[in-house]
Amino acid sequence: MHSEAAIREPLILGHKTYHDITQDIVGPIENKAPRGWYVLITIAGLIALYGVGCIMYLLSKGIGVWGMNKSVDWAWDITNFVWWVGIGHAGTLISAVLLLFRQKWRMAVNRSAEAMTIFAVIMAALFPLLHMGRLWLGYWVFPLPNQFGSLWVNFNSPLLWDVFAISTYFSVSLVFWYIGLIPDFATIRDKVTKPGMKKVYGILSFGWSGNAKAWTRFEEVSLVLAGIATPLVFSVHSVVSFDFATSVIPGWHTTIFPPYFVSGAVFSGFAMVQTLLLIMRKVMKLEAYITVKHVEYMNIVIIVTGSIVGVAYITELFISWYSGVEYESYAFINRATGPYWWSYWAMMTCNVISPQVFWFRKLRRNFAFTFFMSIIVNIGMWFERFVIIVTSLHRDYLPSSWNMFHPTWMDAGIFIGTIGIFFTLYLLFARYFPVLALNEVKSILKVSGESYKKEAAKHHHH
Amino acid sequence: MFSTRQWQESLLRWSGSYSSWYSFLRQTWREQLAAHAGPTAIFDDTWNTTVHDGVMTVPVPAATAPVVFAGDIAAATAAAAKASAGAGDFELALYTTEAIGNGQHANNPWLQEMPDPLTKITWDNYVCMAPADVERLGLNMYLGEKAPASVVIVKVGEREISLPVVPAPGQKSGTIAIALGYGRGEFGEKVGRAACVTNHEGVFKPVGRNVYPFTSYADGTVNYDVLNATVTPGGNTYPVAITQTHLTAMDRHSVVKETTIATYMAGNKRAYNKPHELGVHEDVNGDGVINALDKKPVAEFDLWQEHPVEGVGHRWGLSIDLNGCIGCGACITACNIENNVPVVGKDEVRRSREMHWLRLDRYYSSDMTKERAKEEGLGKISMYLDMEVPSESPTVVFMPVMCQHCNHAPCETVCPVAATTHSNEGLNQMAYNRCIGTRYCANNCPYKVRRFNWFNYVTEKFGEVNPAWDDLGRMVLNPDVVVRGRGVIEKCSMCVQEIQATKLQAKKEGRPVRDGEVECACESACGTGAIVFGDLNDKKSKIRGLANSDRSYYMLEEIGVKPNVNYLVKVRNTEEGVANQA
Missing domain, CATH: 3.30.70.20 (Alpha-Beta Plaits)
Structure with missing residues (x-):
C-alpha cells in the first residue's frame, strides 16, 4: 500500500522534466515569437515613440509646457517618479528578501520581477532629469571635482540623498539580476544552433562552464548580493519619502513617511508584477510555472501591504487632528473635502478598501480578478503620490498663494510615454532573455519522486 | 538717440527758429517770471529752485469777498431727479485703475501686468459686480486658470459692450463698475508696440475694451456715473489672468494681525x-x-x-x-x-x-x-x-x-x-x-x-x-x-x-x-x-x-x-x- 503525505501543492504543474523546462524557456527565444508578442510590442512601441516625441518637445520649449505654477512647483513629474520607484521595489524584494527567507515559490517570478524593477527604476530616473529646469547641467548633482573652486553639492538636501539612493539601488539590482542570468544565458548558448545567437549568448554568459565550483560561487554571490540588496529595498523608498518628510509643508512634514512609503512601494510593486505576469503567462505559455499558488501568495502580500498603507492613511488623519496644528489639520481636511477630494477618495478606494476583497480565497485565486485588481492598485498608488504632492502644495500656509494645478497634454503624454517605453523594454526582455530563472526552477522540480510514483502506479495496476 | 531729434525741436526748426528747445523753454519762462514774480528776481536762481521743487509759489492777491453759498437747491433736486429718471437695473460707475490710469499708461507692459489692488486681475478690464448679483444672474463666482469669467453684455441706451464679470466683495448690490483706459489700439490707433498683445497669428489685439463711450457730457462736465445700465448674461466665458485666486485669510492669525x-x-x-x-x-x-x-x-x-x-x-x-x-x-x-x-x-x-x-x-x-x-x-x-x-x-x-x-x-x-x-x-x-x-x-x-x-x-x-x-x-x-x-x-x-x-x-x-x-x-x-x-x-x-x-x-x-x-x-x-x- 502506497501512502503519501500531501503537505504542499507542487510549485510546477504538469509533470515537467528537466528537458521540458529548458524547452519551455529557451524555445521562444530560439523560434519565432508568438503572434501576441508582435501585437503587444507594436502597441507599446508606438506609445513609447509618442512619449519620446513629448520629451523632445519638453526639452526644446521648457518645463512650462507642463501645467505647474508658482504654488505647485512639482506635480505629475514627481508623482510619476515616486510611482515608478515604488513599482521598482517588488523585484528586489522578491529575489533578495524571499531568497533569504528560503521562499522557493519566488523562483518562477523573480527573474521577470527583477527585470521589471530595472526598467521601472530607469523610468523613475527619467523624471528627476526631465523635471530639471536646466537638464544640461544635471550632472552637477554628483559630487564631481570641478574647476569652479570649492563648489560642492549640498549634502543636506534630500534630493541629493535620492541621487545616491536610486543609483545604488539601480546598480545593485542590475548586478543581482545579471548574475542570476549568467547560467541561464549559458544554457541558451549551449542549446541554440544559429552561430550568431550562439556568439551573443556566449558573450552574455561570461564563459560559464557549469562546474560545481562555479555553482558554489554563484550561490555564494547570490546570497551576498541578497544581503546587500535587502536593506536597499527599505532604504530607497525611505529616502524618497525624505523629500517630503524633511520639508516644512503641511502634509509633507510627516515622520510616518518612511515605513508608509516602503509598504506602499511593495504594494504597488507586487501589483505591477501581477499585471505583467498574468499577461506573460498567457502570451508566453507559462501556465505550468506561474500558477494560482504564486498569484495567491502575491495577493496575500498585497493585502498585507495594502492594509499597512491603510493604517498609515488613518494615522495621518488622526495625527492631523491630534496635533492641534492649524495648518496640518487643514491640509488633511482639504485633502478629503477640498477641490481635489476626488483624488483622495480614488486613493482611499483603490488602496485601502478594494484590496480587502482578497480576504476571500476564491477571489485571490482568480486570475481575471487579480489582473483587474492589480490595475486598480496601481491607479490608487499613482493617486496617493498625486494627493501627497499636489494637494499639499496647492493650499499650504498663505491663503494668498492657494492655487489649482491643471495638467496639460504634455503631463499626460510623457507619463503615458514612459508606460510605453517600460512595456517595450519588458517585451524585448521577454523575447530575448530567459523569462524564468530556468536553472533555479529546475532545483524545485520533484522529478525523481514523481517518476517513482509513476513507476509504482504502473506496477500497482499490473 | 539713434540720430533722432526731440519733437519739440522739430517744431522749432519747422517754424524757422534754430534755437534749442532748452533755451526756448527758458526764454519763455524768463518772460513769464518777469510778469509774475517781478523783475527783481534773479532768473537763474528762480529757475533752478522751481525745477528742483516742481512748483512755484506766486503771490496771490487777497480775496476781497467771502464765498457765499448761492446754489439753487430746488434746481439741484430737479437735476438729480432728472438724472435718476429712466434708471436701469444697474448703476454703472466708470473708474480709472491704479495701474494704467485713464489709459495713458496702457502701453506700459509693467503696468498692464501689475495686478489690480482688489481684484488681482492683470491685462484686462472687466465688470465688477456684487457677489450677490453675480450669483443671482447665475454667473461664475470662482475665477482661476481653468475657471474663466462669465461674459455679460452691458447696455446703456443704444451702446452695448460685452465684458467678463468679476465678483467684487463689498460692492453694493445693484451697482457695477468698469475701468476706463482699456481697449486702446482699436480702429488702428497707434499706441506703441510695448504693450501690443498679439494673438496666435500675430495679429494685434487691444487689451480690454474701451468704455469711454459710456461717459456722457452734459452741462459742461463729463459724467462718469451711468444710472440706466442693463446687464444681460452673454452665455459665453472669457479667461482672466488673476494672481491671487483665494479671497480670505482663513482666520490664520500668524499671517495677518x-x-x-x-x-x-x-x-x-x-x-x-x-x-x-x-x-x-x-x-x-x-x-x-x-x-x-x-x-x-x-x-x-x-x-x-x-x-x-x-x-x-x-x-x-x-x-x-x-x-x-x-x-x-x-x-x-x-x-x-x-x-x-x-x-x-x-x-x-x-x-x-x-x-x-x-x-x-x-x-x-x-x-x-x-x-x-x-x-x-x-x-x-x-x-x-x-x-x-x-x-x-x-x-x-x-x-x-x-x-x-x-x-x-x-x-x-x-x-x-x-x-x-x-x-x-x-x-x-x-x-x-x-x-x-x-x-x-x-x-x-x-x-x-x-x-x-x-x-x-x-x-x-x-x-x-x-x-x-x-x-x-x-x-x-x-x-x-x-x-x-x-x-x-x-x-x-x-x-x-x-x-x-x-x-x-x-x-x-x-x-x-x-x-x-x-x-x-x-x-x-x-x-x-x-x-x-x-x-x-x-x-x-x-x-x-x-x-x-x-x-x-x-x-x-x-x-x-x-x-x-x-x-x-x-x-x-x-x-x-x-x-x-x-
Whole structure:
C-alpha cells in the first residue's frame, strides 16, 4: 500500500522534466515569437515613440509646457517618479528578501520581477532629469571635482540623498539580476544552433562552464548580493519619502513617511508584477510555472501591504487632528473635502478598501480578478503620490498663494510615454532573455519522486 | 538717440527758429517770471529752485469777498431727479485703475501686468459686480486658470459692450463698475508696440475694451456715473489672468494681525500681538510644578545650530507696516524695474506664473471665524468652507510679501547643488548660474515667494511684451542686475546691487554705511513709508527700532524659520471688532 503525505501543492504543474523546462524557456527565444508578442510590442512601441516625441518637445520649449505654477512647483513629474520607484521595489524584494527567507515559490517570478524593477527604476530616473529646469547641467548633482573652486553639492538636501539612493539601488539590482542570468544565458548558448545567437549568448554568459565550483560561487554571490540588496529595498523608498518628510509643508512634514512609503512601494510593486505576469503567462505559455499558488501568495502580500498603507492613511488623519496644528489639520481636511477630494477618495478606494476583497480565497485565486485588481492598485498608488504632492502644495500656509494645478497634454503624454517605453523594454526582455530563472526552477522540480510514483502506479495496476 | 531729434525741436526748426528747445523753454519762462514774480528776481536762481521743487509759489492777491453759498437747491433736486429718471437695473460707475490710469499708461507692459489692488486681475478690464448679483444672474463666482469669467453684455441706451464679470466683495448690490483706459489700439490707433498683445497669428489685439463711450457730457462736465445700465448674461466665458485666486485669510492669525485702536492704546502687547509659545519641560513660571503653563516664546527655539546674527557686521532686513500699506502696487512695479523682472504676458499670468518678486496679498474679512464656529458648534469642514467666503461688506488687508530672508531658510537646505545660500549679512542669496531648476526650494518656501523661469521669457514666446526683447527695449534694463534665462529660480534679493554699491561708496569714503543710505526699490517707491529697509545690527537704525516695537511680528513665526522681514500689526480706527485679532 502506497501512502503519501500531501503537505504542499507542487510549485510546477504538469509533470515537467528537466528537458521540458529548458524547452519551455529557451524555445521562444530560439523560434519565432508568438503572434501576441508582435501585437503587444507594436502597441507599446508606438506609445513609447509618442512619449519620446513629448520629451523632445519638453526639452526644446521648457518645463512650462507642463501645467505647474508658482504654488505647485512639482506635480505629475514627481508623482510619476515616486510611482515608478515604488513599482521598482517588488523585484528586489522578491529575489533578495524571499531568497533569504528560503521562499522557493519566488523562483518562477523573480527573474521577470527583477527585470521589471530595472526598467521601472530607469523610468523613475527619467523624471528627476526631465523635471530639471536646466537638464544640461544635471550632472552637477554628483559630487564631481570641478574647476569652479570649492563648489560642492549640498549634502543636506534630500534630493541629493535620492541621487545616491536610486543609483545604488539601480546598480545593485542590475548586478543581482545579471548574475542570476549568467547560467541561464549559458544554457541558451549551449542549446541554440544559429552561430550568431550562439556568439551573443556566449558573450552574455561570461564563459560559464557549469562546474560545481562555479555553482558554489554563484550561490555564494547570490546570497551576498541578497544581503546587500535587502536593506536597499527599505532604504530607497525611505529616502524618497525624505523629500517630503524633511520639508516644512503641511502634509509633507510627516515622520510616518518612511515605513508608509516602503509598504506602499511593495504594494504597488507586487501589483505591477501581477499585471505583467498574468499577461506573460498567457502570451508566453507559462501556465505550468506561474500558477494560482504564486498569484495567491502575491495577493496575500498585497493585502498585507495594502492594509499597512491603510493604517498609515488613518494615522495621518488622526495625527492631523491630534496635533492641534492649524495648518496640518487643514491640509488633511482639504485633502478629503477640498477641490481635489476626488483624488483622495480614488486613493482611499483603490488602496485601502478594494484590496480587502482578497480576504476571500476564491477571489485571490482568480486570475481575471487579480489582473483587474492589480490595475486598480496601481491607479490608487499613482493617486496617493498625486494627493501627497499636489494637494499639499496647492493650499499650504498663505491663503494668498492657494492655487489649482491643471495638467496639460504634455503631463499626460510623457507619463503615458514612459508606460510605453517600460512595456517595450519588458517585451524585448521577454523575447530575448530567459523569462524564468530556468536553472533555479529546475532545483524545485520533484522529478525523481514523481517518476517513482509513476513507476509504482504502473506496477500497482499490473 | 539713434540720430533722432526731440519733437519739440522739430517744431522749432519747422517754424524757422534754430534755437534749442532748452533755451526756448527758458526764454519763455524768463518772460513769464518777469510778469509774475517781478523783475527783481534773479532768473537763474528762480529757475533752478522751481525745477528742483516742481512748483512755484506766486503771490496771490487777497480775496476781497467771502464765498457765499448761492446754489439753487430746488434746481439741484430737479437735476438729480432728472438724472435718476429712466434708471436701469444697474448703476454703472466708470473708474480709472491704479495701474494704467485713464489709459495713458496702457502701453506700459509693467503696468498692464501689475495686478489690480482688489481684484488681482492683470491685462484686462472687466465688470465688477456684487457677489450677490453675480450669483443671482447665475454667473461664475470662482475665477482661476481653468475657471474663466462669465461674459455679460452691458447696455446703456443704444451702446452695448460685452465684458467678463468679476465678483467684487463689498460692492453694493445693484451697482457695477468698469475701468476706463482699456481697449486702446482699436480702429488702428497707434499706441506703441510695448504693450501690443498679439494673438496666435500675430495679429494685434487691444487689451480690454474701451468704455469711454459710456461717459456722457452734459452741462459742461463729463459724467462718469451711468444710472440706466442693463446687464444681460452673454452665455459665453472669457479667461482672466488673476494672481491671487483665494479671497480670505482663513482666520490664520500668524499671517495677518490686526487690532483696534482702543486695544492698541491700552498698551498690553499680549492683547494684540501675542508671541507664539511652546510648552517646555522646565519650570518657566516658577510655580514649582512643570505643567502646561510653562511656555517659552517660539523665537527661543532653534532646530538647527543658530546663526550668529548679532554683532557680526550688517544684517539687512525689512520692516513692513501693515498700517501704512494702501495696496497701490507701486512697490511691485519699482521692484520689477530695478531687478529686471520679466513681463510674462496674460497667458502666463493666467497660469499663475507671473514673475513678481514682490506681491501684495489682499485678504477680505469673512464672517466666519474659529471663535464663531466654536460658539455655534459648527463642524470644521463647514467652518473652513464658510471662511472662504468674504463678508458682504468686508474689511481688506494689504500685505506686501517678498522673500523673508529667513535665518533658518527652508529653501537653502533642500537645494541639491547649493544654489541658494545664506550670506553673512542675513541675505538669502540666489546663484542663478548654479541653479539647475529642481524647484524644491520653491515648494519648501512657506511664503511661496520663489519664481521659476518656466520658459525663456526674455527671448521666446512672450517676447512681444517683455522690455528686454530687443536692443531698444533692453535700454530699460538695469545694467547692475543680470537677466535670467530659462530654467532657473529667482526671487527678492533685497536689491543686493544697491547694498553692494553703497557699501563700496562708504568704504571709499572711509566711513560706515549710514542708516537709510541703502534704499530698496520697493522702499523708495512706497508713497506712505510703509516699507523700511536697513541694518538690523545697527542699534540706532530706524529698522531696529521698528523690529523691536510692540507692533512688530514675524509672519508664520511658529515654523521657526526666523525671517529678517518683520511686519507691524495693523491698527484700525474702529470700535468694532477686527478680522484678524490675535
